[in-house]
Amino acid sequence: MTNPKILTTKKSKDYELIDSGEGEKLERFGKIVVARPDPQALWRKLKPDLWKKADATFCRDAKFCVSTQTGWNTNSKVPDNWFMELGGLKFKIHLSAFKHVGLFPEQVENWSWMQKLVKTSPLPPLLRGEGKFGVLNLFGYTGGASLACAQAGAEVCHADGSKVAINWAKDNAEVSGLADKPIRWILDDAVKFVTREIKRGRKYDGIIMDPPAFGHGPGGEMWKIEKDFLILMDLCFQVLSAKPLFFLINGYASGYSALAYENNLLELKKKFGGEIEAGELTIEEGGGRLLPCGIFARWNKG
Secondary structure, three states: OOOOEEEEEOOOOOEEEEEEEOOEEEEEEOOEEEEEEOOOOOOOOOOHHHHOOOOEEEEOOHHHOOOOOOEEEEOOOOOOOEEEEEOOEEEEEOOOOOOOOOOOHHHHHHHHHHHHHHHHOOOOOOOOOOOOEEEEEEOOOOOHHHHHHHHHOEEEEEEEOOHHHHHHHHHHHHHOOOOOOOEEEEEOOHHHHHHHHHHHOOOEOEEEEOOOOEEEOOOOOEEEHHHHHHHHHHHHHHHEOOOOOEEEEEEOOOOOOHHHHHHHHHHHHHHHOOEEEEEEEEEEEOOOOEEEEEEEEEEEOO
């Protein structure tokens, strides 16, 4: 990784990183301003007065919570669900457990990258012979990457181990006007599902994965990245088409360097040519600082 790349999400109509620091970030999703923990924000806040106006604040430690309760503390402006646009897509947002809201804005640049590849690729369609490109999205969560690819014309297989996340992704497809697009929604353990896809002889032109450090499949299957990541990579290489288009790996809170992910993609470059990019995912704050939000490595045939 001689030239690490920094991908940056900037302020848009419905999303803004207002301020960050002291282990927290202050964001606007649509009209709702949310304050929540972020361990990467190891610096001082620039706009401390604005934090008092947050509509929702997530408190991890009861000793420091105004209400003495951990979790979300909200005012009357926060609905059970609300809607916003990001990267040309629409999303249903709500405050969920563990500080999340169902959307990772730092992925916008990756969405644009995949859409451009799908729209301009000369590769033949493979998945179901309907004039589309086959994309597999593992650990697909609430569907941002899946919807971006479907919007660009790909047939997508969206797999996740959480039924709640899949239903949320389906809702996002509906509000984005993509409910009729060819998206397969799969509730399954990633390793088990890809193993079955190999037996079925199914192939994909593009693969996306965002493996957590730790997690569980719908049947109680345990995922540990240090044990299972290389197994899954080997399986994914077996479901790639003869002329693949791209392979994207994202990482968050796993403790690994982007270089580790890049090294796993060198085999694709050796076999198919193309190029690899790796580095950090960031969000630009109103004051110009960049908040690191994870790592990525991606290969494309070019």
